[in-house]
Amino acid sequence: MRFALVAALVCLAASGCHSGTDKPSSSSATTSPPVTGATCASLSAECEVSGLACVEGDGGAVCQGCPPGSYISDTATCVPIAGTPLSHVFPDQTTTAGQEVSGLCRSWTLDNASDFWVNSVELVQDELSHHSNWTYVPDTEFTGPDGIWECASRSYELWTGVGAGGLLYSQSTQATHEVQRFGTGAALHIPAHVRIISDIHLLNSSASSNTGHATLTVYSIPEEQVTARLVGFHVEYDALTIPPLATSSFTGTCALASSIAQAQGAPFAPQVHYLLPHTHSLATGFYANVLGGPSDGQSLINLGTYNGEAHGKLYDPPIDMTGAQGVTFACQYTNTLTYAVGWGNPPDEMCELFGFAETPDFFQAHIPTGVAAGTSDAGVQLFTSSNCETEVIPAPM
Numbered sequence: 001m002r003f004a005l006v007a008a009l010v011c012l013a014a015s016g017c018h019s020g021t022d023k024p025s026s027s028s029a030t031t032s033p034p035v036t037g038a039t040c041a042s043l044s045a046e047c048e049v050s051g052l053a054c055v056e057g058d059g060g061a062v063c064q065g066c067p068p069g070s071y072i073s074d075t076a077t078c079v080p081i082a083g084t085p086l087s088h089v090f091p092d093q094t095t096t097a098g099q100e101v102s103g104l105c106r107s108w109t110l111d112n113a114s115d116f117w118v119n120s121v122e123l124v125q126d127e128l129s130h131h132s133n134w135t136y137v138p139d140t141e142f143t144g145p146d147g148i149w150e151c152a153s154r155s156y157e158l159w160t161g162v163g164a165g166g167l168l169y170s171q172s173t174q175a176t177h178e179v180q181r182f183g184t185g186a187a188l189h190i191p192a193h194v195r196i197i198s199d200i201h202l203l204n205s206s207a208s209s210n211t212g213h214a215t216l217t218v219y220s221i222p223e224e225q226v227t228a229r230l231v232g233f234h235v236e237y238d239a240l241t242i243p244p245l246a247t248s249s250f251t252g253t254c255a256l257a258s259s260i261a262q263a264q265g266a267p268f269a270p271q272v273h274y275l276l277p278h279t280h281s282l283a284t285g286f287y288a289n290v291l292g293g294p295s296d297g298q299s300l301i302n303l304g305t306y307n308g309e310a311h312g313k314l315y316d317p318p319i320d321m322t323g324a325q326g327v328t329f330a331c332q333y334t335n336t337l338t339y340a341v342g343w344g345n346p347p348d349e350m351c352e353l354f355g356f357a358e359t360p361d362f363f364q365a366h367i368p369t370g371v372a373a374g375t376s377d378a379g380v381q382l383f384t385s386s387n388c389e390t391e392v393i394p395a396p397m
Contacts, residue, residue: 044076068124071179083219093127094211095204104200105151117187117226120219121169121180126212130203134169135161139195167232170354183316185227230356237351239370242333242341248381251330252367254388263392269322270357275301276312278352285332292325362393
């Protein structure tokens, strides 16, 4: 998902965590061994940290994923997803042992005669999707038969999709079941006559072949129930050179408020409803804090070691970033390999944060360069940067 400049976009350069009442993401279909004699009263907190629900059985309590059509609440129980569902099953894909697939896209033309409002998005997949980003675009763009196709054949990539329509959903790394759910009344506006598109990145790390597919479901709410119109945003640290056989941390300080405000023609005051970090398997930590303003230093999100579960977070009420200068975010890695790891698909790494907020237009920022900043008392090699470049993609639809 490397930051890219898109034609006709406004490009400028520029030198808090309270969880909601429910956990928005149903997790992968992971199930832990039953804990003999345990109850969910004692195990639910552990399940929630792992992005799982708690279920009691004859063998004791167990942490496991929720079934399709439900999400994990803040008490680690499975709750039905509210709203009117609209689903699409995409074609099967087969990968051989050790195979990686990229450069493909898929589309679903909705043929919707009127607009609607999306409060939740659910992905269920057994195709070994490593990660996918989903956009909505006018059905006059990126035309061709629905199904799976070469992205280059229609000149599609993520940011051109965002520029043509908007960001719909980003998948947590390798999550097999995930629900991106907003709070009561918060929704994405989907115009009439749209096509949903995602990129495809499959990674079969097993010793056998696999055939599977993805099913995407959007859950809409009536317009009269909408109280907050959401738009996506994105930040990332590109300047990753992760030292071998060491633990290191990369911290980006993005004072992006003034450049975003100038581009949008409005004060920088996003109300943040949802956040999703994105790293790979070497990651041992991710955090993001508010930078400057009355909430300076407030935690937005703080996660530990990557575990392949869904880690999107709902904020209800939203985090008010009025008066903030931007965001500080960091990724920590333990590189057990004998060579340095850069930015990219596995075995390389990424350090990204996707989100949805009440804000006029989609915005993003990235860190193209960084510098070594010594070593912490714990022996962690430190890298930092305040070289934060920003971009605003005006809403076209």
